[in-house]
Amino acid sequence: MPTLNGSTERQPTPFFKAASRMIVASVVAVCVFAAPALAANYAGIVVDAKTGKVLYSEDADSLRYPASLTKMMTLYLTFEALEAGKVRKDTPVPFTKKASAEPPSKLGVRAGQTITVEQAIQALVTRSANDAATALGEFLGGSEDRFARIMTSKARALGMTRTTYRNANGLPNDDQMTTARDQARLGMALRQHFPQYYSYFSTRSFRFGKQVIGNHNRLLGNVRGVDGIKTGYTRAAGFNLVTSAQADGRSIVGVVLGGKSGGARDAQMRALVAKYMPAASRSGSGNLVAETQDAPTLSEAQQRPVSTAAVTGGSFNLPNSGPLPGARYSEETTRSVEVAYAAEPKVSANPVLAAKPNTLEAQSQKLAALGTNTTIDRQVTNSVAKTVSEPVTEDEVVAPSSGWIIQIGATPDKGQAMTLLGNAKEKGGKALSAAKPFTVAVSSGSSQLYRARFGGFSSQDKAINACAALKKKGFACWAAAQ
Secondary structure (H helix, E strand, C coil): CCCCCCCCCCCCCHHHHHHHHHHHHHHHHHHHHCCCCCCCCCEEEEEECCCCCEEEEECCCCCECCHHHHHHHHHHHHHHHHHCCCCCCCCEEECCHHHHCCCCCCCCCCCCCEEEHHHHHHHHHCCCCHHHHHHHHHHHHCCHHHHHHHHHHHHHHCCCCCCECCCCCCCCCCCCEECHHHHHHHHHHHHHHCCCCHHHHHCCEEEECCEEEECCCCCCCCCCCEEEEEEEEECCCEEEEEEEEEECCEEEEEEEEEECCHHHHHHHHHHHHHHHCCCCCCCCCCCCCCCCCCCCCCCCCCCCCCCHHHEECCEECCCCCCCCCCCCCCHHHHHHHHHHHHHCCCCCCCHHHHCCCCCHHHHHHHHHHCCCCCCCCCCCCCCCCCCCCCCCCCCCCCCCCCCEEEEEEEECCHHHHHHHHHHHHHHHHHHHCCCEEEEEEEEECCEEEEEEEEEEECCHHHHHHHHHHHHHCCCCCEEEEC
16 A cells, blocks of 8 residues: 555555554645635845846835845844944854744754854855744844844834834744835845945855755856845745846846745846846945944943853743843843834735735746746745744755655645655754755646655665654655656
């Protein structure tokens, strides 16, 4: 009898048959009763980074979910703290229980452990690690909620009038909203205000322990002039991308929000860069986003570093009063925005449902009519998964073109396939530390199935060992050459 993943490796035991029936029933129940995934509408903008002229705009001021583009502001505040001397690149950043428990994408640092500020920066730029973003937010602000208020205050100071932050990493929150125009402004501010740190966004990979972590941004090294900045994805947001490109004395920043797939989003950005880079000016100062005042200078007591000894049981041992230990920004920083934050109008859940219909495909056709040769990738996207039923929070991982893969399941719902991958990644340990999760769509009669797979295994032995580790955790699994 085939297992859930379609293999016939061995005859199931009676216990496994019963367990399989329960699993299949659960999957079917979820597929029948789960709310349909929200389809985000497209929004985009291209700005001449030297003159501020808007070269292209489509729904640029409509509210959208930022997803992991949120980490751009987390990094802005981190760079600001570095420049002000509030932290150093080698300053240890402790992980609380909350930070450690964040879903993938993540580094997997345990509560009570630390990484350096520089490692946290690299983790956000490449893997878009949610746990590292939360740890930075808690460390710099004293708590993630307080850090989110600082983020929102900084957004207002930069002229990002329609952006509100609720966390440091971009995990789903109905009140965390932005616009394409605001994200373009933040992209320009990062490059303009922190040229000494901006090169981090060009990081192709970095080594963390035994891992070599690659960048999710597929345009780096593949599109002439592209030097950053950030990708993002949740089911509600769609596939997002902020891109900076400089070539031939010209400079642009482009934003694509609500892409239907990573490939489609990247194709759209390629088309935008190809079309509008030649239209950008070679003259202009590029000083388009006003410098803003840093957070108030902290007292010596407030600036004392947090060591691992300051972490008790995986969470900060906070006093009942006084400055938060480890907070690099004082209470004064957020006090001025408390009233505004509380009074901000609540954005209704899923506001993009009310936005006018607007698809990435339509934009592709519009660009084609203007003379840009672009195609929309309609292949099923590959996705990094998280361990809960929330939408994933970071860009897809491209399916490996060679080596060995393992398959752990197949379901009629893509979200369930991604959740299965997230659970397996979390429990697979070292065996899956360098594996790349992805989904493959296949037709099954009149319906469609999504195969949940991991790739990137260099040998049969490594793939089989990974399967063995997963089977010990209760996952079905088989290995095959790619």
